[in-house]
Amino acid sequence: MPKTIEEEKKGSGEVKIKRNRNKMFQTVRGMRDILPKEQPYWQRLRKAVEKIATDYNYDRIDMPVLESREMFERGTGKTTDIVEKEMFKFKTKGGDDVCLRPEGTPSAVRAYLQHGMQSQQKPVKMFYYGPMYRYDRPQEGRYREFFQFGFEAIGEQDAILDAQLIQLASRVFQAIGLKNISLQLNSIGCKDCRPKYNKLLVSYLNNRKAALCMDCKKRLKKNPLRILDCKEEKCMQVVFQAPQTVDHLCDSCKSHFTMLLECLDEIDIPYAINPRLVRGLDYYSKTVFEFFPESNEDETQGALGGGGRYDYLVENLGGPETPGVGFACGMDRIVLEMMKQNTKTYQEPVAKVYLVQLGDLAKKKSLRIFDELERSGVMVAESFGKKNLKSQLRLADKRGVSIVLILGQREALDETIILKDMISGSQEVVTFKKIVDEVKKRLKKSADIAAKKTKQEQEVNKLIKK
């Protein structure tokens, strides 16, 4: 009956406590732990994002997870699925209507306005990463708490920024070793040409209303553009022949889009124009784009990231007329894709030295030795809680260290320590004073040997390739 806490006395007198499973907790729905095993991938991704952000002159900004609910209703759009049914929203004790942010862009724009960044040189370039929250049905690659990194450039309407942003994104994918990422893009016009196009689309669709799914019938009134994006077979057939946004752009939108395409050609970034790509957020205008892993052929699911231009968002959130472009990527999905593609992960430095102690005096002294080594930059592993030499050496071996320092009662009294080379098995006695230098010397030696080896291997590989 492991359901209650029982204390059982064993023959040895040891007291064993059985745990109570009923009192154990697990993550709430849609939340997850990112375990140490997965961390190297995250680490590599974060490093890549930071590096490229620096290269492209984007400054880091962190925004709060909790924001005003109305901000997303006005920014992202009240009729979008994200705001309409996927927000974690609640009232605070003080009565404020707040929500957990479902995405980052409105927050970035809010920060831009709140801190008077209008007065900075434009465009203002910022990047961020952090958790986002959407109350959706969880499944693989879709969690209620997920991480996004995003880049926003506010205050410039030139299409070259759109192109540079896409270039930046593909540099990130490249830097983390992801292959076969495809880019889809489209232009959905501005406040001049979109209403005209909308009318055209509505009148086209109205004639074929019967063939549309229930959702699309609603969308016809609320947000006809989204019908283009519907995955229902019957809707897709109707949409197939529908007028396309790119054919009905005004002159300025047309030249903006052309410029973007020319820029992309110039920097050799392959793309596919998808006339059905509209994105599910209301603030987009002109350019919209999404990235897909090519393994995901149907494209209906698993976009790694996306973005576009939002020339009216700043205004909508109470600021002056200011254009902007941005994109965001789902880090959970990227990590998943990295693991699928088996990309090399960031190598955490590993301790090469293991400190073994025997007896009370040695135990106390070993704390000091550890500290001295750590201060001089040597990574040391230990198992201070263990007592006998055998089990400590076994653990040292499992760790794969090259040097073990053994500090026993005798050595502690003489202020010496045994230095054991784990590869040859040989050992010698070194005084406390000399130990740091001696360890460093040996580590350097083995590092040099390792470096030589990899160099040789690389040369051999080169020859083989030739």
Added chain:
RNA sequence: GCGACUAUAGUUCAACGGUAGAACGACGGUUUGUGGUACCGCUAACGAGGGUUCGAUUCCCUCUAGUCGCCCCA
């Protein structure tokens, strides 16, 4: 929010209407202060709550969670 499937040691999997086995892992040991292999031992589970039944982990229902499809997106 809808539909389908699943739920057994830390992990991956078994079996069974009469309360469960293995592998790997973790921990410990193979004589007192010397690692890797091997051998041995130990650890630990029927997701939660109801019902049917003499008896359920097994059958039924509800809940919870996960996976997949829809939807949506990242």
